[in-house]
Amino acid sequence: MAEEIGAELDPAEHIRSPAKILYSSLTKSYEGPVIIEGGMPLLHGSCLKLFNQIEGPLILLAADETQLNLKKHSLSYISAAEEAIHSVTHKFVDGAIAVSDPVAEATQALVDGPIKVSEPFIESSRYQNLPTHNQTKKSAGPLQVLNVGEYKPGNGQDLLIDSLEYTNSNIEVSFVGPGTGSINSDDKNINALGFVDESTLIEKYCSSDLLVFSGRTGAFPVATLEAWRAGLPTLVTKRIGTAPYVHSISNDLVVECNPRKIADGIEWFASQSTEDREKLGSKFYDISSEYSESRGRLRFKRAYNEMLEELDYS
Known part of the structure; x- marks a missing residue:
């Protein structure tokens, strides 16, 4: 889907070592918007922004319960270390696309940029x-x-x-x-x-x-x-x-x-x-x-384009 809208999907979900995340952040660069989903891609994207390796906006796809767990529900299995890391890494994100209104509300407490909602679809x-x-x-x-x-x-x-x-x-x-x-x-x-x-x-x-x-x-x-x-x-x-x-x-x-x-x-x-x-x-x-997948893709594309407009990126 990222290719359809002219963005790149950060592949760092396959990297499990912080040292490799750091190395990749220093050696890899992106010219346009980058979409991230998941903990390791968020850490990788934050490092890329820190080292000025992304020319376009860094966009978070908030598609699971991470943000809800951090900001809406007090769950015992979320450690203080996880909360601290997320509070820092989310600040490097330029904007986010959430899969529901509750996720968007929770993400807004972590991300300073615009938040859009695009509900998922059945493949x-x-x-x-x-x-x-x-x-x-x-x-x-x-x-x-x-x-x-x-x-x-x-x-x-x-x-x-x-x-x-x-x-x-x-x-x-x-x-x-x-x-x-x-x-x-x-x-x-x-x-x-x-x-x-x-x-x-x-x-x-x-x-x-x-x-x-x-x-x-x-x-x-x-x-x-x-x-x-x-x-x-x-x-x-x-x-x-x-x-x-x-x-x-x-x-x-x-x-x-x-x-x-x-x-x-x-x-x-x-x-x-x-x-x-x-x-x-x-x-x-x-x-x-x-x-349906066709309607879901249209929703996502619309949310993505609205976000780029708010970020004044073209």
Whole structure:
């Protein structure tokens, strides 16, 4: 995408050594705008600016929960050293493109330049492979709950597991994503699938009744967009970037970030009739068309060009 808009994407995410970051900063230079995403590219970009190796603006793509963790949510796994490093490196950034309004608000507290918002999209291949509606026939049995995402504290898989203690309905939860295979699945109601291939992921979107994104924080999870495309109703915590869209469909599907409230949301959905669940799925599907790759790329290009105008760069 960077090439399409006349910018360069800094490749420093593959550099893990601070010494190599410093060496690259002294030997590499850029003539035009540079887009960075992630911790190491941010450190690299800061050094490039410090040593005057960039002629154009340094633009941060704020696409994950980093800025939220630093400025909006007090999370114990963010160290004081990380906070200090980010507070310094963000000051070298000329502007940022955030994936949601909450991320933009948090980034504004770190970056002195303009902040634009460009919501992410579903990659074309997956967008096309997902069904136009969740039409898989559900067999009688447990409510099939799906959770998609890397296994880490921010994604709150532990909160979803703990919520099962407060549910009365017959529920089966499938965890999909890197690291989720290590979740204790001794409980017969938990399926810890780990990283799965494309066809298995799509099958899970189709055969599930409800996606639950129980994160302590979340910028704008693409997993929720993919669920919508499959017509799969979605429950999220209030700390998730897609929460306003879920709330517009049902405020019962946006909950506080704790096991009891997550359980309440699941129980509410379980109490709905099949017809009402299908209506919810149809509403989610209707908003998914905004997240095609073509529309997403147009959003990003517009946000990028508006930023260059504000930075008076041409």
